């Protein structure tokens with residue numbers, strides 16, 4: 001039996017179905033992400049796991065115990081919120097010690113446990129600082145420390161990096177990964193950011209219209225998307241219909257199928273023939289160059305890591321992909 005079983009969970013708000021008979025199994029020690037666009041029900045599902053919301057139908061089974069109807073305090077889960085939800089008038093130490101004090105842990109023990117966790121998140125030197133004086137990244141680490149110190153069976157992250165700017169986000173992401181590796185707590189991470197989910201997770205569930213469109217490892221989801229939605233949302237695949245697929249790649253598909261190719265799996269070449277593929281734009285992004293192409297008003301993208309200055313906007317080019325890099329999806 002899986003460590004956490006989300007079994008046939010359904011949830012409506014008014015007339016809108018947010019979760020529709022959703023089932024997901026999570027193994028002990030895994031870093032598992034729920035990935036999906038804004039409004040797809042990620043936070044709702046996380047709140048149901050935490051006991052902050054109750055499902056209309058279905059069960060949550062944690063380590064063999066049905067916790068569906070338990071209050072949040074009776075579940076051994078920790079949450080790291082998007083806005084950190086720290087106590088602004090308290091110090092770092094007081095914020096982290098708060099839950100232990102409520103549990104009436106002796107103060108010498110509290111000092112030890114908070115000290116240990118502050119070492120883990122590398123914030124021991126900020127122990128007595130007021131929360132309001134910390135940077136966003138530091139607050140995020142305090143929030144994580146506050147969850148870890150309670151030694152939860154499960155730690156839940158709700159878009160914890162979304163309030164940080166780009167470089168801090170990368171740093172904080174790596175910090176979360178390092179800590180999870182070190183501590184090994186089963187973690188559920190909610191995000192709408194596919195690169196965050198891909199880089200952090202052992203497994204991902206891609207959520208679409210209240211169901212899991214696909215559950216798999218980062219590589220499975222990226223390289224073998226189960227449907228058009230996953231292909232576009234996670235890998236930003238180019239999608240070609242029967243006619244385009246035949247003309248561009250001589251790759252036959254039926255009317256109901258789509259040929260999907262990753263932008264980095266396409267290459268562009270000089271041609272003397274009239275290819276009907278035109279370079280609409282060239283975007284230099286530092287480590288890669290993105291070409292925006294047009295084939296009979298179908299726009300698609302090629303990403304190249306070699307900055308070939310030989311191409312110009314408006315030029316007629318040929319494109320190619322190897323057979324194994326073209327996928328037929330529905």
Ligand SMILES: Nc1ncnc2c1ncn2[C@@H]1O[C@H](COP(=O)(O)OP(=O)(O)O)[C@@H](O)[C@H]1O
Pocket residue numbers: 013018036037038039040041042043044045
């Ligand atoms: N308490 C609530 N009452 C009514 N509608 C809600 C409530 N919570 C969430 N919703 C709606 O449910 C849908 C899913 O919300 P949410 O789980 O927050 O999505 P996500 O976290 O993926 O962005 C949204 O359309 C949202 O407006």
Ligand SMILES: [Mg+2]
Pocket residue numbers: 042043044
């Ligand atoms: Mg949310």
